[in-house]
Structure formats: structure tokens, C-alpha cells
Amino acid sequence: MKLVRGFTFIELLIVLIVGSGLLLASSSFTSPFSKFNSAKRINSEAKIVLNSMNHFYLKHCGDIVFPTVTLDGLKNEGFLSSYEFKNPWGGGFQLDIDRSTPHSPLMILKLEFNSVEYASLVSTYSQNATFNNKVVTWHLSGSLSQSLDGVMLQLDKQAFDTDLC
Numbered sequence: 001m002k003l004v005r006g007f008t009f010i011e012l013l014i015v016l017i018v019g020s021g022l023l024l025a026s027s028s029f030t031s032p033f034s035k036f037n038s039a040k041r042i043n044s045e046a047k048i049v050l051n052s053m054n055h056f057y058l059k060h061c062g063d064i065v066f067p068t069v070t071l072d073g074l075k076n077e078g079f080l081s082s083y084e085f086k087n088p089w090g091g092g093f094q095l096d097i098d099r100s101t102p103h104s105p106l107m108i109l110k111l112e113f114n115s116v117e118y119a120s121l122v123s124t125y126s127q128n129a130t131f132n133n134k135v136v137t138w139h140l141s142g143s144l145s146q147s148l149d150g151v152m153l154q155l156d157k158q159a160f161d162t163d164l165c
Contacts, residue, residue, distance in 0.1 A: 035121065038088055043126045045085050046109055049093060050140040052079040053107040057097055057142050061105070069095045087111060089118040090134070097142070105142040110135055 052074045059077070060067055067073065071093060074080040085093060090113040098106040113119040113134045123131040129138045 036125075039118075039122045039125050042087060042111070042122050043129065046093075046111070046126065046129070046138045049074070049080070049085070049095070050107045050109055050138060053095060053097060053109070054105075054140065054142040055079050057099075057105050057107070061099075066097075066099065069097055071095065087113070090114045107140040107142050109138040109140075 049071070053069055056069055056074055056077065056079055071080065071085065074095075075082055087093075090111065092111070094110040094112075096108040096110075098108060111122075113122070113136065116131075116134055119131040119134050119136050123129045123136050126138065128140065129136050131137070
């Protein structure tokens, strides 16, 4: 009689099928969590960029020619770290500062997504974000009183009736 050691092909195939099934099941449970974490991260990054834009405005509000605000410009001037902002579901941030009211500028940040589903998901995690079609827009009312220089400018305005910017 011949002694056989090891596993048969059928036994190995069953083990591989069960293992693959378990792996697929575990990855489907973690996928929604990674979506939520990405949405929260994007909103956190948007807040950081908006605050950096406000500091940029405070520095340049009195400039004769107001510079264009960009992520690279914010990084170069030290308002943002060299961290790379990534949107896993679309394009990059579009920055704008509405200076139609100099003492109360409006920081506007837009981000375009590949689908309405992702835009809606990201906008639900923010108090100051709205979405229209595939674009999420964040707004922040800038204030000169958020820094020592801003407070000094406002005190000068009250005392000497000087321009805020």
C-alpha cells in the first residue's frame, strides 16, 4: 500500500476560494470608511486653505496691485506647509478672494469632483460648504480682527479714520 502525504488539488482549491471570499468581504466593509475619512480630510484641508487665504489677504490687502492667490503662492509665502493637497475623486482646489467689500473679504474655495455622489458626500461634512452638480464651494468671511495686525488696523481706523486696506 502506498502512503500519500500532502493535500489534494481539490483541498487546496477550496482553501483558496474561502480565503479569497474572506478577503473580498473584508475589503467591502472598509471601503465606506475610507470614503468617509477622505471626505473629512478634504474638508479639513479646505479649512486650512481658507484660513491661509485670510492671512494672505491680511498681508496683501493694502498692495496697489493685489496678487493672485494660489496654493503655490500660499506655500511660498509660508502660509501653508509644503503638504500636497490631494483630491482622490477629481481636480485640485480653485482659490479666489472676493474683495468687493475690503473690510469684509470673502474667501472662496472650489473643488471639482468626478461625480455628484462624491461632491454631495464631501459637502455633508462641512458647515460652510455647498455643492452644485460636481463642484463643492466653501466660503469664509475674512476678518482683519483675526490677527494682531488686523486689530491694529481696526484701531487705527477708529482713531484716525484711516483705510483698513
